[in-house]
Each structure stands twice: as C-alpha cells, then as structure tokens.
Amino acid sequence: MKFFNLFGRLKSNVIGMIHVGALPGTPLNRAAISEITEQACREADVYHHAGLDGLIIENMHDIPYTLEVGPEVCASMTAVCAAVRGLYPSWPLGVQILSAANQSALAVALASGLDFIRAEGFVFSHVADEGLLNACAGELLRYRRSIGAEHIQIFTDIKKKHSAHALTSDVSIAETAQAAEFFLSDGVIVTGAATGAQADPEELREVTQSVRIPVLIGSGVTHDNVEHYLQASAMIIGSHFKKGGYWANGVDTERVKRLMGKMHELRE
Numbered sequence: 001m002k003f004f005n006l007f008g009r010l011k012s013n014v015i016g017m018i019h020v021g022a023l024p025g026t027p028l029n030r031a032a033i034s035e036i037t038e039q040a041c042r043e044a045d046v047y048h049h050a051g052l053d054g055l056i057i058e059n060m061h062d063i064p065y066t067l068e069v070g071p072e073v074c075a076s077m078t079a080v081c082a083a084v085r086g087l088y089p090s091w092p093l094g095v096q097i098l099s100a101a102n103q104s105a106l107a108v109a110l111a112s113g114l115d116f117i118r119a120e121g122f123v124f125s126h127v128a129d130e131g132l133l134n135a136c137a138g139e140l141l142r143y144r145r146s147i148g149a150e151h152i153q154i155f156t157d158i159k160k161k162h163s164a165h166a167l168t169s170d171v172s173i174a175e176t177a178q179a180a181e182f183f184l185s186d187g188v189i190v191t192g193a194a195t196g197a198q199a200d201p202e203e204l205r206e207v208t209q210s211v212r213i214p215v216l217i218g219s220g221v222t223h224d225n226v227e228h229y230l231q232a233s234a235m236i237i238g239s240h241f242k243k244g245g246y247w248a249n250g251v252d253t254e255r256v257k258r259l260m261g262k263m264h265e266l267r268e
Contacts, residue, residue: 002153003187003214003233006054006092006115010214012230013053014263015094016256017238018043018084019247022061023076033076037083043251044084047241050256051264054092056118056236057081060195060247065099065130073097074104081112094118094155099130102154103143110149118189118218118236122156123179124171127164137183153186155216158207162194173203174210187214187233195219195247196239201228208232223259230266 007013021036022028031039040057047055057080059073074097081095096118097105105117119140121133137156144150158176159165168176177188190207192199198220208215214233221235222245229235241256243249 001214006153007234009053011233012263012267013234014260015054015056015092015216015234015236016047016052016241017236018047018055018057019060019238020057020077020080022063023059023073025070025072026062028061028063033079036076037080040080041083041087044087046251046253046256048088048091050253050260052256052260053234054094054115055084056094056096057084058096058118058238059098060238062098067099067131067133069097069099069101069104073101074108077104077108078111081108081114085113092116094153096120099128100133100136102136102140106140106144106149106152106154107147109152110147114152116153116155116186119154119156120160122154122185123158123183124168124176126160126167128160129162133163137180137185141184155187155189155214156180156185157189157191157218160189160191160218172206174206177207177211177215181211181213185213187216189216189218189236190232191218192220196245198222198225199229204229204232223255223262226259226262227266 093114094116100120102119122137123135125134159173180188199217216234217229217232218236221237222240239247243252
C-alpha cells in the first residue's frame with residue numbers, strides 16, 4: 001500500500017498541523033514571507049523532535065476563505081513547503097490550501113516535493129461556510145495525471161466540518177466513504193462539526209468497516225481521548241497541540257511531548 005510505504009505503519013500515525021501565518025493579499029496578513037516561513041520551520045522542528053509521523057501545512061489563517069485562490073497564495077505556500085521539505089527530506093509531508101484549492105495544492109506539493117494533499121469536496125457537493133463546494137474527483141485526478149503527480153496521495157474529507165450536508169442527508173457517511181473509494185481516493189478523513197471538535201468514534205468504526213482504503217481522523221483528537229482513535233490510519237492533530245488548545249495560537253511544545261509520550265506507550 002502507498003500509505004504504508006509512506007508512513008511505515010497502517011494504524012495510529014500522528015500527523016501534526018502547521019497553520020502558516022496569514023499570506024499576502026489576505027485580510028490578516030501582517031508578516032513577510034520570510035517571517036512566515038521561519039515560523040513554520042520552527043514549528044516543524046518541534047513536531048519532528050517529538051516524534052510525529054508527518055505534517056500537513058495549511059493556510060488556515062487566510063480567513064475569510066474564498067473559493068478563488070490567487071497565485072500569490074500558491075507561490076507563498078510553495079515557498080513555505082519547500083523550506084520545510086529542505087529541513088526534512090524524507091519526513092512525510094502534505095499540504096492543504098483553503099478553501100478547496102485542491103488543484104493548487106497538488107501543484108504546490110509537486111513543486112515542493114511533498115507526499116500528499118488534503119482535499120475538500122472530493123465527492124458529493126455540499127454547502128460550506130465559504131459557499132457551495134462542488135464535487136471535484138474527476139477533474140482533480142485528471143489534473144494529477146496531467147502534471148505527472150500520481151505519486152502524490154490525495155486524502156479526502158467526507159461529510160466535512162464547517163459544512164451543511166442537507167443536500168446529501170439521505171447519504172450516510174459510510175456511503176460517502178464508499179463513493180470516495182470508488183472514485184479512487186487514497187484515503188478518507190472523518191471530522192467533527194468544526195475545527196477542534198471531536199470526531200465521532202462510532203463514525204470511525206462505521207467508515208473503517210465500509211472501505212478498504214485508509215481512514216484518517218481530521219479533528220478533535222486530544223491527550224484525553226486519543227485511545228478512541230487508535231484504529232484510524234492516522235490522526236491529524238492541530239488545535240490540541242497549540243497553546244490553550246486553540247488553533248490560532250503557537251505550538252505548545254509540552255502539549256506535543258505529552259501526547260506523543262502517551263502514543264508511544266499505547267503503541268507498545
């Protein structure tokens with residue numbers, strides 16, 4: 001499996017989240033690219049020394065998000081991702097570009113030498129807080145092939161957070177996962193209702209039993225509930241690793257060490 005070849009284990013991987021500073025052209029941008037890059041590299045260093053299994057680099061500070069991401073965002077994310085990759089040539093690294101800029105994320109990953117992307121809106125259109133997100137699997141996988149990026153894995157959110165799913169209320173999360181698998185997703189991501197909100201362990205069980213591809217948890221994992229998610233292929237952790245458990249704060253080294261210490265014990 002591509003997932004195993006990348007991470008070295010099929011279950012209980014921990015992927016940290018780097019929320020890069022607000023990028024040029026976005027309302028909260030205050031820092032130069034060099035400062036944003038340096039901060040991302042410092043956070044990557046904390047995660048690497050704590051023994052995480054990989055990282056995702058994401059532009060979450062670019063609020064409010066838009067469905068039309070400009071070239072300045074792609075260029076900036078490439079600079080940040082390439083810098084982190086330069087520090088850690090063989091560490092599993094991925095990228096997500098909000099909102100639903102999945103083709104841009106693939107291009108950034110290819111240019112930066114990254115291993116995977118996190119994609120929104122892969123199957124089943126839904127209403128997100130930034131607008132209507134249409135399914136993109138066909139276009140995205142054709143684009144991946146056209147640029148020679150088929151080695152880059154695409155992990156896809158299903159029934160994603162910060163969204164209304166009334167349009168697909170008659171489609172279960174298991175059925176959504178099966179559709180993503182049928183449309184050649186490399187792995188599906190189960191989340192809670194919002195950033196930092198705990199994912200439902202029952203949904204993890206249901207999805208895991210429904211598909212053969214990796215199932216990742218995309219929100220709400222903490223030191224106190226990590227036991228509920230050990231059967232996930234990976235746990236993407238952002239908010240819990242930040243000071244005060246709030247996503248917009250800086251990385252808290254002690255929080256990272258504490259959870260990873262528990263993970264090492266649980267794995268044994």
